Amino acid sequence: MRAVVFERYGRPAEVREVPDPRPSPGGVVVRVEATGLCRSDWHGWMGHDPDIVLPHVPGHELAGVVEAVGSLVVGWRPGDRVTVPFVCACGSCADCAAGEQQVCAWQTQPGFTHWGSFARYVALEHADVNLVAVPEELSYATAAALGCRFATAFRAVAQRGRVAPGEWVAVHGCGGVGLSAVMVAVAAGARVVAVDTAPGALELAREFGAAHCVDARAGGTAEAVRELTGGGAHLSLDALGSPATAAASVAGLRRRGRHVQVGLLPAAAGETVLPMERVIGWELEVLGSHGMAAHAYPPMMELVRSGALRPDRLVTSTIPLEAAPAALAAMGTAPGHGVTVILPAASAGI
Structure with a gap:
């Protein structure tokens, strides 16, 4: 698959061919249709996150289609439209049992603890705990904005605040x-x-x-x-x-x-x-405030469905995968405004 890869912190990333991911027994592989370019990705590229192991594929704010499922997954199947919180919880620790998956001690984060979504495919762990269904009326670009920035803001304002x-x-x-x-x-x-x-x-x-x-x-x-x-x-x-x-x-x-x-x-x-x-x-x-657990999405999604919240208005630009390395580097000096969404399929010509 094609992916954005960097091998040194703060040095130019490049788009190149890398092996396709495989799902773990409890995980899935998602075909990425849209993925947001977030300042957290820039922090990771700069070396501010101790979980990142080089070489690395960034990206954590995504929406797409389930491509393959692990043998232990019961709630999802290939073809499902999904998004995911940037914190993928384990589902079995004390915090998860209390419903606080956003602070799971054993969390994984695509684009940080493992390769992320600036690619055609991304592996996600503990799918039955973490995946969120994307309704047909919601575009992938809009859904991609939910998993990190919009859901984080919703919980910070409505619940924590x-x-x-x-x-x-x-x-x-x-x-x-x-x-x-x-x-x-x-x-x-x-x-x-x-x-x-x-x-x-x-x-x-x-x-x-x-x-x-x-x-x-x-x-x-x-x-x-x-x-x-x-x-x-x-x-x-x-x-x-x-x-x-x-x-x-x-x-x-x-x-x-x-x-x-x-x-x-x-x-x-x-x-x-x-x-x-x-x-x-x-x-x-x-x-x-650290994101929002997948089980807490329904009230926000209902407000999006009703039109009371319009995350689609946040998407100010879309770019192909080839433009992502330069856009990632530019966030350090010109963070911009709104949300830039990367469309991997557009750059792959499909």
Whole structure:
């Protein structure tokens, strides 16, 4: 099969032929029809993830068709349209038994713990625990945006953040996760302040219903959020993942507000210092959010089906597999806005 492969961190990847994967007894092989280009893929390419073993195929945000199933799989068959959370849980540990598959201690992650979806085929583990059916009316490109960014934002806003109608929500970083968070918060009846440095990202945030947009290049983002919201946000998310955006998210909260850290903060980013004196004195909540388990998808999928949520609007460009190496490298200097989706079939000519 054709796949994007890199052999050294931070060095150009290339598209080349590699062996097709085979399913494990409890796993499946999925024919990838669409896969999102995510900043987490860039972190992996840069060497920020200790699970990656070189040479490596990135990609974790995917949708496609089941091609082959392992001997122990009971719920899926070839031809099924599927997507998957970026955390593939084991299904048998204590966390999984409690329904918290997104923090499974024995999780696998395509594109990190093993070869991923920047390819024609990808192997996925523990299929009966992790696969999610994709309805016929949902395009593969839209479904690919669900598994990481949209599902992550949905859980961060609706479940971890406990958003309520009429609340002020600040979203720091309006890439794929941040724009998804804007959309989810607006659909929940909240008022949103979107923060970013890119005019295009802020314009999309406005289109998705943000009440105010703050250009972070001017500085003073926490103060701007507090002023625009009349005292601070009830809920604030760092959807980018940097020491500066994490601190600004916390500092922009009102008393007893809630901060949710969604963006990754790798060690290479440096030390993250939060205003803990304010966390104590104002009784702020500081929460992490790490994806969403497959069993938690139905409420989100129903909102997508009804049109209350429109993840299709997040897809701002599609590219062939040949363009993926350059697009992956560019995320370090020009992250862009919206979601770029790779279509492996288009580059393969089928």
